[in-house]
Amino acid sequence: MAEPNQNPEQQARDRIDDRLRQAGWEVQGKTETNITVALGVALKEYSTDVGPADYVLFVDRKPVGIIEAKREDEGHRLTLVEEQSQGYATAKLKYINNAPLPFVYESTGVLTRFTDRRDPKPRSRPVFSFHRPETLQAWLRTDRPLRTRLLDFPALDTTGLRECQTRAIQNLEHSFQENRPRALLQMATGSGKTVTAITSVYRLLKFAKAKRVLFLVDTKGLAEQAEQEFMTFTPVDDNRKFTELYNVQRLKSRYMATDSQVCISTIQRLYSILKGEDLDETVEERNPNEMMQPKAPMPVVYNPSIPIEFFDFIVIDECHRSIYSLWKQVLDYFDSFLIGLTATPDQRTFAFFNENVVSEYTHEEAVTDGVNVGFDVYTIETEITQKGSRLVAREFVDKRDKMTRKRRWEQLDEDLTYSGKQLDRDVVNPSQIRNIIRTFRDKLPEIFPHRKEVPKTLIFAKTDSHADDIIQMVREEFGEGNAFCKKVTYQSKEDPKSVLAQFRNDYYPRIAVTVDMIATGTDVKPLECLLFMRDVKSRNYFEQMKGRGTRTLGEDDLKKVSPSVISRKTHFVIVDAVGVTKSLKTNSRSLERKKGVPLKDLMMGVMMGAQDEDAFISLAGRLARLEQQLEPRERERLGQMTGGLSAGQIAKALLNAYDTDTIADKARLDGGLASTAEPSPGAIANAQQDLIRVAASAFTGEVIDFIENVRRVHEQIIDTVNLDRVTAVGWDAQARDRAMHLIQDFTSFMERHKDEITALKIYYNQPYQRRDLTFQMIREVLTILKTEKPTLAPLSVWQAYELVEGKKAGTPISELTALVALIRKVVGIDQELTPYEGTVNRNFQQWVFQKQAGAAPKFTEAQMEWLRMVKEHMISSFHLERDDLDYAPFDAQGGLAKMYQLFGDMMDGLIDEMNEALAA
Structure with a gap:
């Protein structure tokens, strides 16, 4: 430890000696030379x-490297002395016939830079401390250092990868090859960020021979989700699972296996490991972006069990919220490449990753490519939500205990006026909640017009x-039981992970209610509706919440939980009951401590290692009042x-932690000193x-939650006097604009392809051939649509017409019949959008009427039953061939032979007539 009266040069040397010893080096002067005393000297x-x-x-x-020492005030000049360092590295050492030394450091003991001269283009980089002797020994055993091995990636096999994933991996590897220390992948939610990262990690381990990779997240749920992704990942060049090829460890304690090639950890746990402390698991359940970031956090110090070179690469998931202040120390500690993953970066994110954005794939691009689905906004406004209300003095009201929910009857002493912002915190108005839920229930046929069950x-x-x-x-308004609607929060008594799995995979629950547990990072692909009954001020957080609905899902998988769907997931709907889509958003929540910091943030900061005297004193004052x-x-209960x-x-x-007398008394007691003795500065600090x-040990997640609940107003007033009313409901103006653009895009697509696609040629140019349209022809149009313009899903265009024209067009039975009806509308065959089955039914009635009106023999009832069966077949298959009569549903009724028996030689003519008449 440097003494304050030493000269600056000696202070720097003492700090360097300290750092070297921490990293496992034996430090020796001229007179004590013995290079056999330890592996590293x-x-x-x-x-x-x-x-x-x-x-x-x-x-x-064997000599392997040199350190050029400089005073602390010369830290800014370390890059200027690199030539001097290189001179010593290439010099001849006395008594030794040495080759040039590969490892070069410049250091003040506070700042240190390192160069591996074996790299393709040697470049110095800042490091937290010195590497361990074992590490340098291992590096020398390999002919080619990591940065050289990074030049050897083989071509990427793109099987199973989306274009955006391929581009991200290739650009990331190019970034590695340029020795860029930080890289950012901006990829829309649902576009496969995690699979992209795991594919890259696999290639780093296999081809670059990386020793160890850290996959860093900021909540326990994301850690579990990442672990599952690694367990299920199978590389394209090997039929074994990733976890069969490489050891993957999710950190659950301070133990970190040295043979793990991939470690998955929350940044909170890694911080506690570096400090050598255990971690309360409840801390991992919270997004650290929601915690107070202390002004003076406990600094990360060198940990010999986890040296700075422990990880070659660190992948930081949701990096837009876990790379600042307290947590930045963790990332600065390691001598690693940093790879950030996020869908919603802000300016600080770009700055942290040196503006090295190797992938930019926005939500809009993902929707255009069919990787994500888009959304529309449906608004519900009520009077009390907008304006609040008023309770007059001497009114009898219910008061409810927030914790026990026990009620009591009380008369108000004075008038109480409350705003919309106070709803559900200080005041609960059941009518306000009821009106929103009831309106949502009643408007579901308008929001999701083709459904029998409530969408997830x-x-x-x-x-x-x-x-x-x-x-x-x-439950009351929908007339359903407990299974229909469940809570998914950290506080729910039922296992939230179990409820989440049911919500994702089972029919029930149809509706889940959450505060923030599944607001970010959690996949529920069948989710089609987000109902906001809370406002959100952070733009990034709102984007993350919206991201819960963007996942795509095929028709078969969606049918497993929502049986009445007739297509894949085409979009999702935000139902805005509080103005969340219109409220002012900030770029991000401030992470710096300010006056008026919430009590919960102060407690979380102290628990996580804050050493800010203001925070301690402020928190003490509030707890004393409590x-x-x-x-x-x-x-x-607190006790x-x-x-x-x-x-x-x-x-x-x-x-006591900042009381000088208490600190001095403890220092004397610990050191066995007399009451009048003066403890040393070191003893005082300890x-x-x-x-x-x-x-800090008094604060756990459980204690913080308890104090946070009891310190608030103990009771809520239940306003059953003022009844709410809906003041506005419907699609927002932007939804109508988007619908019009969608119709225009669909019309343009049809026009553009009318001379290329057989079915469109017939509809546009050869109407007499509509009788020859086949199922395969219509399927071709749908396939091309899905490939080239997935945003033009027939049911999305159908709903757009309904929204723009302001009336219901009916319910198509499938995507294909919806597509035919839309083509007929665009071409001008039908003036109004009509389900194709309605068109066929109308044409069938007219055809039968004409056939029955003449003098020819009338159809018998047996013949009519057969003709109706033909009509039903043509609704879904568009055309009838003779061969179709050998298949369902005709085969069960006797097939081709039976039809010939019923109609004789008229059979073929009737088939041609019906193909023409019903497709008219």
Whole structure:
């Protein structure tokens, strides 16, 4: 440890010595040289033919590198002394006939730069500390260093990869080859970021021989999801699963297996591991972006069990929210390539990754390519949501305990006026919730016109209590039981992961209510509707929440949970009941500590290692006030969770951590000093750290949740007096604009292909041949649509016509029949959009009437039954061939022979007539 009265040069040397010893080096001066005493030995002032080198590094008695030491105030000049460092690295060492040394450091003991001279284009880079001797030894055993091996990627096999994934992987590998330390992949939610990353990780391990890769997330749920993705991933060049080829470990404690080639961890857990501490698992359930980022967090220090070179590459999922302030220390610690994954970067994200964006794939591009589905907005506005309401003095109202939900009847002492923002926090108006849910129920046939069941819907609530109120109202208004609507929050009594799996894979629940557990990062592909009953101020967070609905899903898979669908998932709908789509959004939530920091943020910051005196004092003051407000049962409950500590005792511990007398007394006690003795600065610092740890140990996720709940207003007023009313409902103006553009795009597509696609040629140019249209011809149009313009899904265009024309057109029985009806509308055969089955039924009635009106013999009832069967076949298959009579449904009724028996020689003529008449 450097002493304050030393000269700057010596202070720097002492810091460097410290760092070297931490990294496993034996540091020796001239007079104590013994390079056999340890694997790694750092010799000071070693003579060379160009003068003495500050440090020469020996591994297994062989010189491998040098360190050029500089004063701390010369940190900004480290890159200017690289030529001097290189001179020592290429010099001849005294007594040794050495080759040039490959490893070069410049260091002040605070800042350190490193160059591996074996790299293709050697370039210095900042490192947190020195590499371990074992690491340099291992590097020297390989003929080609990592950055050379990165030049050897074989061509990418693109089987099973989307174009955006292929481009991202190829550009990322090019970035590695240029030795760019940080790279950002911006890929829309649902476009396969994780699969892209795993494919890249596989290639890094197999072809670049990377030693270890870290997959870093910021919530436990995302860690579990990533683990599943690695377990199910099968590379295209090997039929074994990824986890059969490489060891994958999801970190659940401080233990990190040295033979793991992929580690999956939350950034919170990795931070605690570097500090050598255990972690309360509840911390991993929260997005760290929602925590207070302390002004003076506990700094990361060198950890010998996890050296800076432990990971060659770090993949940071959802990097837009986990790379700043407290968490940035974790990333700065490792000497690794950093790869960021996000759908919603902001300016800070671009800056952190040095503006090296190797992939830009937006939601709009993903929708155009059919990778994602787009959305429309349906608005529900109520009077009380917009304006709030008023309760007059002496009115009797219910008051409900937030925690127990126990009610009591009380008379108001004075008028109470509340705003819409106070709803569901201070005041609950059941009529407001009921009107939104009832309107949503009644308008579902308009929002999803072709459904028998409620589409899978996710409702975003403000609080856990608000979620409970919504669930009760949903079950009542839809007349359904418990299975129909469930809560998916961290506080729900039923296992949230189990409920989430049911929501994803089973018929029930149809509706899930959440606060923030599945607002980001969680896939529920069958999800088709997001009902917002809370506002969101962060633009990034809102984009992430919307991302829950963007996943595509095929018709067969969607039918498993929503049986009445007649096509794949084509879009999703945002039902906006609080103005979330119109409210002002900020680029991101501020991560810096400010005055008025919420109590929960202060507690989370202290738990996560904040050492900000202001935070400790502020938190102590608030807990002291809370102590006076707690009821006996609440004090008892808090004591059970904290090992007997009260809120006041916790506050005292926080104050003690920065009380100079308390710190000095503890330092004397720890050192066995007399009460009048003056402890050393080191003893004072150690004593204070112990007091900080003691104060912070009282805070766990459970304790924080409890305090956060009881410190709020204990009771909510239930306003059953003021009834709400819906003031506006319907598609927003932008939805109508999007619908018009969709119709125009569909019309343009048809026009553009009318001379290429057989079915369109017939409709546009050869109407007399409509009788020859076949199922395969119509299927060809749909296939080309899906390939070239997936946004023009027939049911999406159908709904666009209904929205623009303001009336229901009926329900098509399939995508193909919807497509035929749309083509007829575009070409001008039909003036109004009509389901194809309606057109066929109308034409069939007219044809039969004409046939029956003449003097010829009338059809018998047996013949009519057969003709109706032909008509039903033509509704779904568009055309009847003689051979079709040998298949269902005709074969069960006697097939071709039976029809000939019924109609004789008229059979073939009738088939031709019906093909022409019904397709008219």
